[in-house]
Amino acid sequence: MSDRLPGFSTLAVHAGAQPDPTTGARATPIYQTTSFVFNDADHAASLFGLQAFGNIYTRIGNPTNAVLEERVAALEGGTAALAVASGHAAQVVVLQQLLQPGDEFIAARKLYGGSINQFTHAFKSFGWNVVWADPDDIASFERAVTPRTKAIFIESIANPAGGITDIEAISTVARKAGVPLIVDNTLASPYLIRPIDHGADIVVHSLTKFLGGHGNSLGGIIVDAGTFDWSTGGKYPMLSEPRPEYHGIRLQETFGNFAFAIACRVLGLRDLGPALSPFNAFMILTGIETLPLRMQKHCDNAKAVAEFLVGHPAVASVSYAALPSDKYNQLARKYAPKGAGAVFTFSLKGGYDAGVSLVSKLQLFSHLANVGDTRSLVIHPASTTHSQLDDAAKIKSGAGPDVVRLSIGIEDKEDLIADLEQALGA
Numbered sequence: 001m002s003d004r005l006p007g008f009s010t011l012a013v014h015a016g017a018q019p020d021p022t023t024g025a026r027a028t029p030i031y032q033t034t035s036f037v038f039n040d041a042d043h044a045a046s047l048f049g050l051q052a053f054g055n056i057y058t059r060i061g062n063p064t065n066a067v068l069e070e071r072v073a074a075l076e077g078g079t080a081a082l083a084v085a086s087g088h089a090a091q092v093v094v095l096q097q098l099l100q101p102g103d104e105f106i107a108a109r110k111l112y113g114g115s116i117n118q119f120t121h122a123f124k125s126f127g128w129n130v131v132w133a134d135p136d137d138i139a140s141f142e143r144a145v146t147p148r149t150k151a152i153f154i155e156s157i158a159n160p161a162g163g164i165t166d167i168e169a170i171s172t173v174a175r176k177a178g179v180p181l182i183v184d185n186t187l188a189s190p191y192l193i194r195p196i197d198h199g200a201d202i203v204v205h206s207l208t209k210f211l212g213g214h215g216n217s218l219g220g221i222i223v224d225a226g227t228f229d230w231s232t233g234g235k236y237p238m239l240s241e242p243r244p245e246y247h248g249i250r251l252q253e254t255f256g257n258f259a260f261a262i263a264c265r266v267l268g269l270r271d272l273g274p275a276l277s278p279f280n281a282f283m284i285l286t287g288i289e290t291l292p293l294r295m296q297k298h299c300d301n302a303k304a305v306a307e308f309l310v311g312h313p314a315v316a317s318v319s320y321a322a323l324p325s326d327k328y329n330q331l332a333r334k335y336a337p338k339g340a341g342a343v344f345t346f347s348l349k350g351g352y353d354a355g356v357s358l359v360s361k362l363q364l365f366s367h368l369a370n371v372g373d374t375r376s377l378v379i380h381p382a383s384t385t386h387s388q389l390d391d392a393a394k395i396k397s398g399a400g401p402d403v404v405r406l407s408i409g410i411e412d413k414e415d416l417i418a419d420l421e422q423a424l425g426a
């Protein structure tokens with residue numbers, strides 16, 4: 001190609017990949033191996049000492065996974081990426097590099113229920129403390145900052161309610177506090193929103209969702225924006241201080257603007273072990289090739305379904321940012337002009353019982369705990385994904401007792417509307 005920068009769709013198909021040099025295979029092969037042969041003793045020593053790049057053991061890195069990492073980094077506009085076993089694993093590995101026991105991180109209150117549970121309960125055993133803030137009240141993030149704050153965590157499009165987060169405004173708070181902004185971009189995908197363009201320092205995804213897109217493979221990924229100075233104030237010793245396991249290397253000094261991705265690999269993935277299967281990496285890569293086509297159809301279908309629900313007598317309200325009446329519509333126009341995503345919620349006039357009843361009556365929608373599939377999905381969060389929260393916390397997170405969450409697929413929109421119509425009528 002010329003010096004022209006490839007477009008998004010071209011990157012989704014080609015970034016990170018070349019024909020296999022040995023066989024000429026055009027699709028990225030599945031390197032289904034645990035380990036890799038060294039050229040000689042010096043080569044092995046240089047790999048283990050971080051003096052050379054290469055493959056050692058699939059828990060740390062694998063050629064199939066490497067193509068996936070380079071592709072997502074290119075789509076997000078980052079310097080490097082690390083693929084791991086799940087979105088939850090990505091969050092653990094990221095925060096392990098940033099937090100010491102007793103440290104705090106600020107998180108938006110409107111998050112995926114599993115993240116709320118992970119942050120509130122599981123992370124306590126590490127001595128990591130979450131402080132909640134309201135993404136609709138930027139000042140609440142400023143008020144939450146303390147000397148122990150080491151990061152801010154938000155979702156670009158909040159799960160389950162689909163609200164758009166003002167990334168730039170929260171990035172300003174993070175800059176003032178001298179901490180990195182972590183953005184979970186799962187529901188948007190880089191096709192709709194690229195958080196790094198709006199001030200994010202780290203992006204995470206559940207690859208299981210829209211990037212993979214077919215509901216067949218678990219995975220997670222961490223993207224390093226290369227924008228944060230990890231030596232500032234000695235807050236981040238994992239990156240700024242000599243690492244004894246690597247003969248005193250300072251990761252930021254040695255690896256510069258992709259030091260965080262390296263730290264996640266050689267200090268997080270190496271020791272915690274949440275490795276992504278090369279087979280899953282292959283499946284997710286295949287899904288990413290059609291990401292632009294799928295995401296646009298997801299968004300177009302979602303808007304049509306939301307417009308139908310707005311006018312239905314059994315529906316109390318619809319929360320979807322693409323609707324002109326929605327409180328997040330202006331933010332959607334700014335951050336996601338191509339579409340507000342495919343996941344949104346609506347409230348039923350019949351409350352909790354109506355929500356439970358609806359999911360049992362739908363026929364084309366699958367009732368399960370996932371989003372981002374080619375198939376349309378439905379769940380009643382208050383009885384499932386957010387059931388561990390009390391009613392007040394459910395409401396604050398956008399998952400009140402009367403709320404139903406939809407993940408709109410790529411079927412014909414008329415069939416989706418017909419299924420909802422019969423279930424609501426029943």
